Amino acid sequence: QVTLRESGPALVRPTQTLTLTCHFSGFSLSTSGMSVNWIRQPPGKALEWLARVDWDDDTYYNTSLKTRLTISKDTSKNQVVFTMTNLDPVDTATYYCARAIVVATARPHPSYAFDIWGQGTMVTVSS
């Protein structure tokens, strides 16, 4: 059974750095085609993809936020760590980690989708 679980602080002060950990089980992040992603959702608003780390250590970031984001993996611990710097109240959201897998071997590149999600962790940015 594939599971993901987010952990981290519920409250962060403005300008501080947020560090979240995704603990996963049931799959290996060293398997070709796998990736773990972070997605957030402000209260009552839409989903926003943030960052991705692939099985081969490649990383990708939301273009508008990339200067503030870092994602890394520890394959031996089955964990993915996500950091976001210089937090602001607009960063208040539920943060999800999700596994992405190849769902279609299309051209020019394979298609991925998020097949398994964690339950999410609510992070509030407030002084």
Place this chain on the structure above:
Amino acid sequence: EIVLTQSPGTLSLSPGERATLSCRASQSVSSHYVAWYQQKRGQPPRLLIYAAFSRASGIPDRFSGSGSGTDFTLTITRLEPEDFAMYYCQHYDSSHTWTFGQGTKVDMK
């Protein structure tokens, strides 16, 4: 960057009715890279449709996806009580990033 616009914002229907949800991309995209998710209150999203047409594992056949180019549709043929939820379309880009639409809420009339 491709922008996805979903319509309508809210769809008010009764159980048993047909729901048609639209997702329009700001430029033409390959259907291989379009997916749909369902999200119920207080829960994470669930993958419904990938590659525009294919149902994910365990998804009932009353859910179907269609479309091409800039216009994609999620259809629920006969709404069940558990189908009243938010629905998001998603596009996977050649830069290996994703964008979501702003969502359509299907609520009970």
